[in-house]
Amino acid sequence: MSAPPGVLTVAGSDSGGGAGIQADLKTMLALGVHGMSVLTAVTAQNSLGVQGAWELPVEAVRAQYRSVVDDIGVQAVKTGMLSSAELVEAVADLISGTDAPAVVDPVGVSKHGDPLLAASALDSVRTKLLPVATVATPNLDEVAQLTDVRVGSEPDMRRAARAVLAFGPRWVVIKGGHLSGDAVDLLTDGSEEHWLRAPRHDNRHTHGTGCTLASAIASELAKGRPVPEAVTTAKAYVTGAIASGFALGEGIGPVDHAWNLNPPR
Numbered sequence: 391m392s393a394p395p396g397v398l399t400v401a402g403s404d405s406g407g408g409a410g411i412q413a414d415l416k417t418m419l420a421l422g423v424h425g426m427s428v429l430t431a432v433t434a435q436n437s438l439g440v441q442g443a444w445e446l447p448v449e450a451v452r453a454q455y456r457s458v459v460d461d462i463g464v465q466a467v468k469t470g471m472l473s474s475a476e477l478v479e480a481v482a483d484l485i486s487g488t489d490a491p492a493v494v495d496p497v498g499v500s501k502h503g504d505p506l507l508a509a510s511a512l513d514s515v516r517t518k519l520l521p522v523a524t525v526a527t528p529n530l531d532e533v534a535q536l537t538d539v540r541v542g543s544e545p546d547m548r549r550a551a552r553a554v555l556a557f558g559p560r561w562v563v564i565k566g567g568h569l570s571g572d573a574v575d576l577l578t579d580g581s582e583e584h585w586l587r588a589p590r591h592d593n594r595h596t597h598g599t600g601c602t603l604a605s606a607i608a609s610e611l612a613k614g615r616p617v618p619e620a621v622t623t624a625k626a627y628v629t630g631a632i633a634s635g636f637a638l639g640e641g642i643g644p645v646d647h648a649w650n651l652n653p654p655r
């Protein structure tokens with residue numbers, strides 16, 4: 391039997407299983423690709439927030455990446471929590487030597503506002519990581535951290551996209567999940583523009599949406615889909631996962647990564 395396409399996530403662990411590496415691997419399973427992981431940090435995390443975070447040494451990150459890429463090979467890479475400037479730069483360097491599309495989710499803070507990236511790493515994200523991205527997927531807070539654009543409405547998303555594209559990614563998805571009304575994202579490479587619109591689900595259990603969207607894009611790219619098709623499929627997958635997000639713990643529960651596999655509960 392032939393192997394499914396391989397996708398590598400380079401991200402932090404969420405002990406609660408809703409975001410980070412855990413969300414990425416579940417998304418990959420649900421979308422029919424072989425998920426592999428390079429752990430950058432470990433978080434003690436649950437539905438209430440992040441109680442602690444510990445970074446791995448840069449040699450450990452490099453060694454995991456080399457182990458996977460040199461033997462198994464990858465058809466796409468996805469990055470999430472990278473924690474420090476040193477790790478951002480090491481990962482950018484590894485990706486630049488890999489012949490596979492890279493989806494960069496420039497994770498800054500958790501849904502509860504806990505920092506997942508040092509402020510001192512922002513410049514490395516702008517100058518080292520975004521230039522090697524095939525697709526970058528900032529949310530509106532990340533756009534505000536990385537550029538001087540503040541998005542308050544859909545038309546501002548165009549200015550945000552231009553500002554992020556100036557750092558060098560081939561495509562950008564500006565995620566409008568934090569606006570009100572429909573959940574609208576803008577995908578553009580500076581010439582083509584795709585507005586991806588989905589109904590907003592009135593469900594507070596949305597832990598992991600950003601990780602899930604980026605991993606779904608990487609999974610579809612690994613299957614050889616063109617970027618607009620990959621992002622459209624990923625948007626439909628994350629929308630379904632949010633619709634079935636469930637309560638877990640006292641706070642914000644996770645999206646349901648298996649919504650497309652399991653019969654309704």
Ligand SMILES: Nc1ncnc2c1ncn2[C@@H]1O[C@H](COP(=O)(O)OP(=O)(O)OP(=O)(O)O)[C@@H](O)[C@H]1O
Nearest residue numbers: 501529565566567568573574589590591598599600
């Ligand atoms: N309530 C919702 N209903 C439908 N889609 C949503 C909802 N909230 C977010 N989305 C969609 O989920 C995807 C992730 O967007 P979001 O802006 O939430 O990312 P994020 O901020 O990185 O994630 P998080 O808020 O978990 O850190 C986008 O496609 C966005 O439009």
Ligand SMILES: Cc1ncc(COP(=O)(O)O)c(N)n1
Nearest residue numbers: 402409410500598599600601
């Ligand atoms: C380890 C880790 N990585 C990323 C996120 C962001 O999650 P989201 O997908 O909700 O933006 C998180 N909360 N924890």
